[in-house]
Amino acid sequence: MRSRTYRSRGIVLRQYPLGEADRIVSILxxxxxxxxxxxxxxxxxxxxxxxxxDLTSVIDFAASFGRNLxxxxxxxxxxxxxxxxxxxxxxxxxxxxxxxADSFAPEGSRSRELFRLTLSVxxxxxxxxxxxxxxxxxxTRILDVSGFxxxxxxxxxxxxxxxxxxxxxxxxxxxxxxPNCRSLGVGGKIFVSESAMRVLRHLQRTSRxxxxxxxxxxxxxxxxxxxxxxxxxxxxxxxxxxxxxxxxRAVRLEGDANxxxxx
Amino acid sequence: MTTPVSYSPAPIVxxxxxxxxxxxxxxxxxxxxxxxxxxxxxxxxxDLAEAIVGVxxxxxxxxxxxxxxxxxxxxxxxxxxxxxxxxxxxxEALDVLALERTHSYRGLYHVLHGAISPMNGVGPDxxxxxxxxxxxxxxxxxxxxxxxNPNVEGDATAMYIHGLIAxxxxxxxxxxxxxxxxxxxxxxxxxxxxxAIEGRQDF
Ligand SMILES: [Zn+2]
Ligand SMILES: [Zn+2]
Numbered sequence: 001m002r003s004r005t006y007r008s009r010g011i012v013l014r015q016y017p018l019g020e021a022d023r024i025v026s027i028l029x030x031x032x033x034x035x036x037x038x039x040x041x042x043x044x045x046x047x048x049x050x051x052x053x054d055l056t057s058v059i060d061f062a063a064s065f066g067r068n069l070x071x072x073x074x075x076x077x078x079x080x081x082x083x084x085x086x087x088x089x090x091x092x093x094x095x096x097x098x099x100x101a102d103s104f105a106p107e108g109s110r111s112r113e114l115f116r117l118t119l120s121v122x123x124x125x126x127x128x129x130x131x132x133x134x135x136x137x138x139x140t141r142i143l144d145v146s147g148f149x150x151x152x153x154x155x156x157x158x159x160x161x162x163x164x165x166x167x168x169x170x171x172x173x174x175x176x177x178x179p180n181c182r183s184l185g186v187g188g189k190i191f192v193s194e195s196a197m198r199v200l201r202h203l204q205r206t207s208r209x210x211x212x213x214x215x216x217x218x219x220x221x222x223x224x225x226x227x228x229x230x231x232x233x234x235x236x237x238x239x240x241x242x243x244x245x246x247x248x249r250a251v252r253l254e255g256d257a258n259x260x261x262x263x
Numbered sequence: 264m265t266t267p268v269s270y271s272p273a274p275i276v277x278x279x280x281x282x283x284x285x286x287x288x289x290x291x292x293x294x295x296x297x298x299x300x301x302x303x304x305x306x307x308x309x310d311l312a313e314a315i316v317g318v319x320x321x322x323x324x325x326x327x328x329x330x331x332x333x334x335x336x337x338x339x340x341x342x343x344x345x346x347x348x349x350x351x352x353x354x355e356a357l358d359v360l361a362l363e364r365t366h367s368y369r370g371l372y373h374v375l376h377g378a379i380s381p382m383n384g385v386g387p388d389x390x391x392x393x394x395x396x397x398x399x400x401x402x403x404x405x406x407x408x409x410x411x412n413p414n415v416e417g418d419a420t421a422m423y424i425h426g427l428i429a430x431x432x433x434x435x436x437x438x439x440x441x442x443x444x445x446x447x448x449x450x451x452x453x454x455x456x457x458x459a460i461e462g463r464q465d466f
Contacts, residue, residue: 243381250423
């Protein structure tokens, strides 16, 4: 018989209000994937749990198995990123990262790589010289670890190495098409300019976020790359990532004050 | 699961059902309340029913501060003794009640009716943020207190509003960090909340 309670490290990805004072919390764990559990009474202050289940926080928690949802019995914050917490664009990107992790995370199976990736990106968002680029890198890496890596070095139909030039990315086939194969493919084609393809490949080839560098990218190119990745992800997870919209607004709001968010 | 309710007359079943939909009321409490009402004198039952209908008919939202009110503008907005140079921004009307109980704040309010919750699809346009901006342009104030809940979404809401009103040159403060992080403002006890609002800091 399995034990009735468990303990784990986790990242608080999402929260939904439940009744008057409770919340359902979605937590990413290394060994059990995404756990959805009820935190009772957390909207009242001075509960044992209160304050230890805030979004984007890394926690150590204990929960008991329930019939429908598990119930959180203990939680302690291990890390909360003050740099991110006090900067709207970075905080909104952190929320986007959490929502993305939530949509990709499996329930009930091991997800060490996804856990490690999400943790490292949340940690790096504070000091990152280009938080926008880091977020795009996270998108690329989460596609990799979840088995949806788009093929953008060779043609996805004929496997011929892609020559420089503009390309078509075929959503259904999961990769780029060479000029000869443009009429083929499964459908849902996105135009990718040569410069955008260069950025996408740079993201895909960079295995560590501290090797991303600080390339100078025009706003229109950033918009193109962001649009391509977001359409690709939407196709894979079959739903909208809701926080993307607010993230763009938060970044734009900050634009004048903060040159690295000049967009 | 069978409950004694299945043997009850239809009006009782209906009332139990309606009570159970209310926040904080489970099926057992709903039954207890219903059977209490059955024994209640008819006059008192009528008073209760009228009070419920009255809430819906006579209570509306203040067109200036969006607090719930019977008169428009509300009693706080139209009270000349209140400090017109300060506006305290809160998430819910219940937060106004909580702050009023502290007797530490004599300015005006602005109720957002929620917090920005990007993942749940609640953005700035779903809250009363735009009316706040036009209100501040029409009636300039000296200080805005951003008293949204002390959690990630409350912080995000405060920072977003701060970004919008920064060009207006108004002093922006946030209640002191004595507030329990993660809890909702409306549940904070009076002395803690009172100290937090008195010790507010530049944002
Ligand atoms: Zn080809
Ligand atoms: Zn009012």
